[in-house]
Amino acid sequence: MKLPIICPSCDHTLNVSQMKCPSCKTExxxxxxxxxLLKLNRDxxxxxxxxxxxxxxxxxxxKQAGLSxxxxxxxxxxxxxxxxxLKNNL
Incomplete structure (x- = not known):
């Protein structure tokens, strides 16, 4: 699943609100x-x-992309x- 980075309602950058350890389930x-770098799109x-x-x-x-x-x-x-x-907006 791709991490969403843009709000679907207003197009602002999303913040992270929760993280969970898959091993011990700590949240x-x-x-x-x-x-x-995570604020950049996938490409x-x-x-x-x-x-x-x-x-x-x-x-x-x-060369690898076949571009000049x-x-x-x-x-x-x-x-x-x-x-x-993006860096200046921090």
Whole structure:
């Protein structure tokens, strides 16, 4: 099941209110903000993971995706801008 990150009613970012240990069933409740990377949509999270797995090589990511380096660089720049905005809203 995919973790919901956006409110279906008003489109604001959701907070975490409860977590549960699957082993001992301990539950922790509160009002916790999601980490910045979890506020990204699934495609953006996959992009970050692929960047990490390609040892930070945009050139390698472009090759694997069948895209040009400038196209992949633009995707990276857009994601950097989004992460900076999310980080500044903390």
């Amino acid at each position: 922790v409740s509160g009002d916790y903000e999601l980490p910045v 953006e999270q996959d992009f970050v993971l692929n960047f990490f797995l390609s040892s930070g090589s945009i050139k390698e990511m472009a 380096y400038p196209t992949m660089r633009n995707k990276m720049d857009d994601l950097i801008t989004k992460v900076e905005q």
